[in-house]
Amino acid sequence: MRFRFTASAQVAAVACATVLLAGCASTDRPSQAASAAQQAQPVQVKVFVAAMFEIGQNTGDRAGEFQHWYERYFRNAQPIAVAGALNPVYCNTDGVCGSVLGMGKVNSSASMQAIVLNPQFNFDKAYYVISGVAGTPPSRGTIGDVTWGSWLVDYDLGHRWAPEEGQPGAPVFVPRKGYEDYRRFALNPALVQAAYAMTRAVPLQDSESAQRYRMRYPDAAARKAPSVHVGTHITGDTFFHGPGLSREAQYIAKLYGADDYVATEMEAAAIALVLKRTHGTDRILSLRGSVNFDQGNPKETTQAHLDPKPGETAGGFAETVANVAVVGSTFVDTVVKNWPQWQNGVPAQR
Template identity: 70%
Template sequence: MSSVWSRRARWGALPAVVVLAAACTSVAPSRVAEPVKVKVFVAAMFEIGQNTGDRAGEFQHWYERYWKNAVPVTVPGALQPVYCNPDGVCGAVLGMGKVNSSSSMQAILTSPKFDFSKTYYVISGVAGTPPSRGTIGEVNWATWLVDYDLGHRWAPEENKAGEPTFMPRKGYEEYRRFKLNPELVGWAMKLSADTPLKDSDSARAYRLRYPQAAARRAPFVGTGTHMTGDTFFHGPGMSNQAQYIAKLYGADDYVITEMEAAAITLVIKRQYGTDRVMSLRGAVNFDQGNPRETTLQHLDPAPGETAGGFAETVQNIELVGSRVVDHIVADWPQWQAGVPPLPAR
């Protein structure tokens, strides 16, 4: 009898315990973390090895400046983690190519871990340049982003001699070109044009293979149209086609060939517009060979025949870009509502 009573007593006490636990749960404070308010987001496309301590790719110098002590934040759908510092500067490696990079950017922008409502973007990486307009080691801010791929193409032998072998495809007018905020480009140049840039003996020697005055210049900071294409095009014919497309779309001179910026910008535009987007590229190769080599020789150079200056260029990109990032963060009260007017000259 005592055994039955004992069981009933224990069962009878259970509801009180459950009620007490539920009450304690209902009054427990919420521990949901507030999203990081991102002031500047730096997007790189690849890193060669680790984020620090080895040969630097596009991300390492940024990482060492802003995120060496940061905890990586994993975002489902993004290629690599996002890093943030206490000042609201965040960054990540998005991946190479239009699909790879834009899908990472989309995942990061829609993550509840971040607040991008007032963010400025620096799309950063290495690139190529035509020898008539740029040089190895230069750093360039985009005025326009143009998609190289959205159109019709055919073989040159199937065309009249000297005529373009490209026709834009209708329906892509809002996707194929982006004019970046001229005020923001103006600020970028004002803050960074006089940045002392790194150079190397190997880059200097390589430039001398080209007769063009622009190709022989020392590294500098400039502006122009960045051409985004998944095709890694080479040769004077393809370079001329890129310039033709830039002019066809009403953009500035084509000066940089890269693989991601227009696609990433489209993702940002659909949610936040493009007024706060910057594209920053450093030239590590020419988009064509010198007069003494064929396009195939340039595309697949013999050992020791590649352009020098890669290590210096990825450092130059961060040296130039960080001037703008640091200024925006330091003067955040003036920048958070939008790009302030440029000071009168």
């Protein structure tokens, strides 16, 4: 950067250099040094919203995981480019920031690390809402549900073999030693319960197509209207599917001491590891909306469920991404509005 000094500024600069006086300033007004210092001040982040994908633009078309957040908080925000991140970061004047990190563990965690290490932001007191869509087992949830993650469990870290190569009916997975510190994360129960308490009664949208689709399943949980609840989120780069792999996911959750598996997603455990190594996990929330079941109904094969005929999809995607944002924004708005009580940690709940 090249600066143009006035004559009086040049004299002042020479005087400073000659007598080595600290703190000498240019006589230009306003001070260029002060202006540069103001520009260099990092954004004090109160809440960071991490989405994984957007379908098209951030506003004005079909909504993916970020559009509702963008329209609520970032319409007037300028994009902040971050080297190493997939997409820019947006921040509003209230300290709410957000970005689309990319799908999958590597994609999302690489973006998250680039953002949290970037000097343009101060994350020392930030809360994180990892926000996106998910699948759910029909025994635990339904289309349109929104769940707060109590545990984040990595589905992939271990040893697997073909079922016919083991004992009939026995699990085909064992954890690999050495991954104990990053294959599962118990999220701050005080934070999770506070988020759940303030959002459990939030009205959720539903769709006629999702209502019809639920009736294909005999499970009581699958047939219910959408609701907000809490449970383990399983992170896997593989889009595992079918009753057998769903049981395996539940087995892994229990093997690691977590509670019931309720959502399958692709990023949260990896993002949590990045944050654990930089700012800790006490302020992480994982928020997922269920847009599909992790298996077909008893009358269809897994392959048929993965590749449905026209008109036989679940529907409810648009309603679910709206549900995620309305639930999540309830938490975000509460934290921002009551920042003096939240900045140093989760306030005691009444």
